Amino acid sequence: MFWLLFISIGVIVIAVFGLPGLRRLVITGPVFALYKKILPMMSQTESDALEAGTVWWEGELFSGKPQWEKLLAYPAPKLTPAEQSFLDNECAELCRLTNDWEATQVHHDLSRAAWQFVKDKGFLGMIIPRHYGGLEFSAYAHSQVVQKLSTRSSAAAVSVMVPNSLGPAELLLRYGTEEQKNYYLPRLAKGLEIPAFALTNPHAGSDAAAIPDTGIVCRGEWQGQQVIGMRVTWEKRYITLGPVCTLLGLAFHLHDPDHLLGEVEDIGITCALVPSNHPGVNIGRRHWPLNAVFQNGPNSGEDVFMPLDWIIGGPQRAGQGWRMLMECLAAGRAISLPSTSTGIAKLAVRATGGYARVRSQFNLAIGKFEGVEEALTRMGGNTYLMDAARMMTAGAVDLGEHPSVASAIVKYHVTERARQVVNDAMDILGGKGICLGPGNFMGRAYQQIPIAITVEGANILTRSLIIFGQGAIRCHPYVLREMQAAQNEDARAGLRAFDAALVGHLGFAIGNALRAVWLGLTGSHFASVPKNMAPETKRYYQQLTRFSAAFAFLSDVAMLVLGGGLKRREKLSARLGDILSLMYLASATLKRYEDEGRQAADAQLVHWAIWDAMFKAQNAFEGVLANFPNKAVAWFLARIIFPLGRPYVVPADALGHDVAKCLIEPSVTRDRLTAGMYLPQNEAEAINDAVGVIELALEATRAAEPAEAKLRAAEKAGKVGAGDTANNAANNERECLHQAQQTGILTLEEAALIAHRYDLRDKVIRVDDFPSDFSVAAHD
Incomplete structure (x- = not known):
């Protein structure tokens, strides 16, 4: 009788799940109806933000079984001969022309000679194609230039970085009309125009989608004729290059109350190009961002009339500004701040490591004291990992990707690690570091580090809301499909799409749960690894595969149990984001080691960087489990993820000793670790x-x-x-x-x-x- 009942239940389950029509009627139909009720409707700006950019390697890490061969097959980024020549000559000459002490203490800006050199040599047009007069550099070359300048002066780095990042040039290239491109891009490439992009409003801050700056479609006079245009009122601050710009990219919310353009009254966020000398434009004065002295300031305007042709892409692009910004931000964020932060870290590592060998106390170089050695270890390991993430992500952009989640990961984690590197350097330098002057190579960097933490999305916001909040939807193979199905106006089509996604989601979750248990019980020793990898890195691939499966399952359970409430539990979301981020950083470190030919002398840097990342990822897992609101579920998850306990402890002191030694002695490892920084030529x-x-x-x-x-x-x-x-x-x-x-x-x-x-x-x-x-x- 028991076996008959068991077989009957099995037949019913197989029938229900095996017959799509019956399954939709009995299971997915009711679930779909409930899902539609509890799922909050997404605004257009939220939808644009979620769908912006592309999913790259971070999607593999969310899969539970990363395809490591795919990672290692991505081509290593390389410079063309023209790019290398520019880096060795023009970029080096700009570094020579730039004295950070004079920039911060005398000019409060780049010198006139340096600014003219920037314009004349095409630094402002690195991303602009050659047929417009630009240099048409790759994203990697752009990153290399910004990194090198950052080892010399933040004013030089930022002044060059911003026009080549999120700003008028990139927006024009992707969305501008042919007339706009043909007029503005050659002028931008030659430095005849200095661009700035005005987005941040004092009353919106990080919630840029809620900017109160407004434009009203109306009739007005333009060049002696009555035309349909816009009267725009705005107030902006923190606008880099704003005080010296000649061309202002402006974001505002456009309304059409008189329906001059169509039936829609609330058109949406719009981006326009406005000459800074246009009547009514008030460029204002300057901000002073922590002695970084790059040009930055507020601007405003009230009822400034401008023609519709000034909208980037023309009137047909009205209301598409937010999507445009989100799509461009991914690429810019992947390059700019990771490059400046890595440059500062390389400066700190090379100079502080040398100082620690030259400076002695008690007849012993201070770099050989274990306390100093500990700080040097962190500096070396973090810098190796930061540079790996910078290069891999810039390389992704050159492959045609616009990795929105990966760019958020590198923006947050590379800037945070730069802060730790600089803090460690300051601790080692002591009084030498805190007394400003021409001989202090670290003081200004220490002052300026919070700028990178703050801009392009404050780090607290990036970590607690964006990395996992966006990553869980974009990188998960089924969640976005389920959300899109729920919003499908065709109910039958929506149900079919939801049914397919839900069935796939269930199989995905069950598979990852079983994989996580198996890998945990076996110590991941049977996990597949890429062919022809370095034997000394085998265990890292296996453990990362284990963590990937555990993370994917944990994420599914968290979204199932907490639902929309997970968004409000920012600490849990942040820790889940940390796991994804640390797996990405460890992956980048492994790829760098392979791309550079498995340099045996660098192995200690690789071991420390990955071991430290995995230990921190393990702690993030425990942070989620310890604070999970449902304790029974947390107990169950702990048995799935860590069935035999924690696999990682802190990196060994002996390993740290080997890393620190690399920083205080001249070697090829020290040279590779700080490659790309500016050093005096003679x-x-x-x-x-x-x-x-x-x-x-x-x-x-x-x-x-x-x-x-x-x-x-x-x-x-x-x-x-x-x-x-x-x-x-x-x-x-x-x-x-x-x-x-x-x-x-x-x-x-x-x-x-x-x-x-x-x-x-x-x-x-x-x-x-x-x-x-x-x-x-x-x-x-």
């Missing part, structure tokens, strides 16, 4: 440059090591140094050196090496000082 330039003199001092320190060892041995043996020990340390060591040379312990050449090392070291550790009234502002 000794004459280096001796008067804050970073250059560290490079010289590090070389001198290494060259003098054997001779210094002889000197230390002589001191311990009492052969030198038996003089007036009350003298300061510098005088005493010079006296010891003189004695050692006079007594033949050191040759004349050895003594000269040590003296040269002392001279450069003293220049490195020197701290700038000024008159008590700071009357000398720029030079000492």
Whole structure:
């Protein structure tokens, strides 16, 4: 009897799920009706934001079984000969023309010579095609240029970055009319126009879709004729290059109360190009963003009449501004801030690592103290990972992707890690770091780091709302399809689409649950790995596959149990986003290692960066489980995700020691880690440059090591140094050196090496000082 009942139930289940018509009648039909009731209707701006951009590798990580061969098959980004030449010549020359201390303390901007060079050499037209007079650089080349400039001056980096990121040029290229392109793009490429894009309103902030700036379609006079145009009123702030722009890209909400354009009254967000000298445009004054001194400020206008032809793309693009902005933002965000942040991190790593080797305390280089070593380890590992994510994401843009979720990931995590790198550098530098002056290479960067955290979507918002909130819908293979089915006006077509998506969703969730348990019980040792991968990275691919399956299942359960309430539980959403992000960053690190030819000397950087990312991802899993509102479900999830406990602990101290050692010694690993940064071209330039003199001092320190060892041995043996020990340390060591040379312990050449090392070291550790009234502002 029992078996008959069991078989009957099985037959019914198979019949229901195996026959689409019966399934829709009994199961998916009622579920669909309930789903439509509880699913909030999406506004057009929400729909545009969700559908903007493309899904790339982050979608694989959401699948529960990433196709690693696909990742490794993506071509490594490379520069063309023309791009490399520009980086080596024009970009290097702009770095040479730019002195960050003078920019921040004297000019409060780039110098006139630097600005003219920027215009003349095409820096403002890197993304503009050649037939318009631009350089037509790849996204990777754009990223490389911005990174290099960031190692020298934020003013140079931002002034070049913004016109090539989200702004008039990109909007024109993608949406402009042929007339607009033919007129403006050559002028932008030649620097005859300086663009700015005005989006942020004081009363909207991060909720840019709610901007109160308005345009009213009306009739007015333009060039002596009565035409249909717009009267636009706006108030903007935080507009980069706004104070010096000649062409203002303007976002506002367009209304047509008199129906001059059609039946729709609320047309929507619209983007227009407005000459800054147009009557009624008020460019205003400047903001002062934490001594970054790039041009930034407010602008406004009241009832400014402008023709409809000024809408980007012409009148037919009216109301499409939000979609245009969302589609462009993905590419810009993937390049600009990851590049500037990585550049700052490379500056911090190379200069601070050199300083830690040159600077000694208790007769030991400070970089060899374990406390300092710990900070150097984080700096090195984070910078390797940041650069990997920057290169992979810029490469995706060159493949034709506009990765909206991946761009949010790199924007948030690369800027946050840059903040940690700079903080660690400041801790190591101590008083040298906090006293501003020409010799301080880190102080201004420390002041300016919060700017990257804030702009292009504040990091708190990006982490808590965007990465998982958008990622769960865009990257999940079924959720967006279910939402679109629910909003289908054709009820029958909507039900069929929902039924197909729901069945696929159930199979997806069950498959990931089983996969997560299996991989957890077996330690993921049987997970598939890509062919021809580096053997030393095998376990990382396997563990990432395990985490991917667990994350996909956890996400499905969280969305099922919490529904729309998950959006309001921002801390849970943020932790889920952290898991996705950290898997993306670890993936980028693995790809970089393969793309660079599996450099064995860099392996310790790879191991530390991935181990740290996986440990943090594990903690994010636990953060979700510990705070899941349904404790019974949380208990069940914990048994699925960690059936045998946590697989990761913190990276080992011995590994950290190897990473830190890479930063304080000249090596090919140190060069690869900081590749692309600007360094002085010769000794004459280096001796008067804050970073250059560290490079010289590090070389001198290494060259003098054997001779210094002889000197230390002589001191311990009492052969030198038996003089007036009350003298300061510098005088005493010079006296010891003189004695050692006079007594033949050191040759004349050895003594000269040590003296040269002392001279450069003293220049490195020197701290700038000024008159008590700071009357000398720029030079000492």
